[in-house]
Amino acid sequence: MSESGPVNWDLPEPFTMTIDVRDADTDRLGHANNVVYVRWLEDISWQHIDSLGMTWELHEKTGKAMAITRTEIDYLASANAGDRLVLGTWLTGFDGRFRSARQFQLVRESDGKTLVRAVSTHACVSMKSQRPSRMPAEYTEILGGAMVPGGRGFDTTP
Secondary structure, eight states, rough: BTTTOOOOSSSOOOOOEEEEGGGGBHHHSBBBBBHHHHHHHHHHHHHHHHHHTOOHHHHHHEEEEEEEEEEEEEESSSBTTTTTTEEEEEEEEEOOEEEEEEEEEEEEETOOOOOEEEEEEEHHHHHHTTOOOOHHEEEEEHHHBOOOOTOOOOOOOO
């Protein structure tokens, strides 16, 4: 993966997405803008659940979707235009009814350095009302089967 060897992932077997940082991704400081990181997290989340069979067609059929309720991002080092990055994600929390959580790790390919760690939490909502709603059985099966133990899940602080 990199000249320094394989990536030291926080958890085993991440779902990954490769990112080439473009000039348009950078801000006045010359590094990737914080808004771009959020877009990358969303992009890989959709790719991951789609790969598990939780496709947009299934969302439309069930009338339910997982809406982000919280995103926590730790920016550890900057990414710059021309960098090639690998973003990994895992499903790390699932209550079997309403909520799920996902963990992320963003690594620069050239040196294996972790640039970002993040966690997002999600709640099942009705696509029609946008209100919380119990997960359909299909989501429970998909998300429950994809859970990775040992990661950061739900924030339990008040």
